[in-house]
Amino acid sequence: MAAARAVVPASWPERTAGAGTVGRMTSHDTLHDGTAFQDHYPPDVAACFGCGRLNEHGHHLRTTWDGEGTVTRFTPGPEQTAVPGYVYGGLIASVIDCAGTGTAAGAAYRAAGRTMGDPDDHEPPLRFVTGRLEVDYLAPTPLGVELVVRGHIDEIKARKVVVSLEMAAGDTVVARGRVIAVLMPATME
Numbered sequence: 001m002a003a004a005r006a007v008v009p010a011s012w013p014e015r016t017a018g019a020g021t022v023g024r025m026t027s028h029d030t031l032h033d034g035t036a037f038q039d040h041y042p043p044d045v046a047a048c049f050g051c052g053r054l055n056e057h058g059h060h061l062r063t064t065w066d067g068e069g070t071v072t073r074f075t076p077g078p079e080q081t082a083v084p085g086y087v088y089g090g091l092i093a094s095v096i097d098c099a100g101t102g103t104a105a106g107a108a109y110r111a112a113g114r115t116m117g118d119p120d121d122h123e124p125p126l127r128f129v130t131g132r133l134e135v136d137y138l139a140p141t142p143l144g145v146e147l148v149v150r151g152h153i154d155e156i157k158a159r160k161v162v163v164s165l166e167m168a169a170g171d172t173v174v175a176r177g178r179v180i181a182v183l184m185p186a187t188m189e
């Protein structure tokens with residue numbers, strides 16, 4: 001099997017939370033126009049069941065900037081039941097997963113000084129996959145309530161972005177997660 005490779009832009013500096021530069025706005029920062037990161041995904045990564053706008057059966061999760069972090073909102077349907085009245089844990093993991101990869105993509109574009117959806121940007125797209133997903137289930141998650149996931153960028157390196165996330169149902173934090181998103185290897189293209 002061919003070795004995995006991915007394009008790393010020379011303009012993408014390594015940044016870590018310790019360096020104090022993660023999440024800073026730049027003059028290139030975008031998507032304060034109401035669109036979500038996922039609205040700009042290229043078609044080959046827009047079929048994801050969680051966040052792909054082209055998957056007619058999927059959740060169509062959408063993630064936007066919210067200050068220095070991100071926000072993703074989703075209201076599970078009644079079929080997403082674990083025990084009656086409460087949300088299935090796999091769905092909670094899915095929402096955290098796609099909120100994390102979306103946040104990673106937004107952070108990577110921001111760090112590279114690029115604008116998602118910029119018609120004048122002819123660099124290769126920065127596509128991410130989940131390398132690691134961690135979820136702590138802190139409280140039962142009620143059905144019929146909008147879940148709000150806030151993402152925080154912990155670390156940006158040449159090939160990966162680490163995002164921590166917190167999911168709330170109303171005033172209750174129901175789950176926390178961490179996603180290590182890695183640039184998609186060419187073997188997946």
Ligand SMILES: CCCCCCCCCCCCCC(=O)SCCNC(=O)CCNC(=O)[C@H](O)C(C)(C)COP(=O)(O)OP(=O)(O)OC[C@H]1O[C@@H](n2cnc3c(N)ncnc32)[C@H](O)[C@@H]1OP(=O)(O)O
Nearest residue numbers: 040045101105116125126127128129130131132159160182
């Ligand atoms: C406008 C365009 C936007 C487009 C956005 C699209 C967004 C996405 C939309 C779709 C969303 C769909 C979402 C889905 O559902 S994606 C579907 C689920 N995910 C997969 O199928 C991925 C399968 N795995 C792989 O392909 C490889 O194993 C990957 C690519 C993940 C790593 O391969 P590889 O091992 O060759 O990577 P590397 O050696 O270059 O390592 C790079 C860095 O990463 C760190 N690392 C790696 N793995 C792990 C791990 N498990 N835990 C902790 N860390 C890990 C590693 O230590 C290193 O860190 P550092 O040493 O530098 O510190």
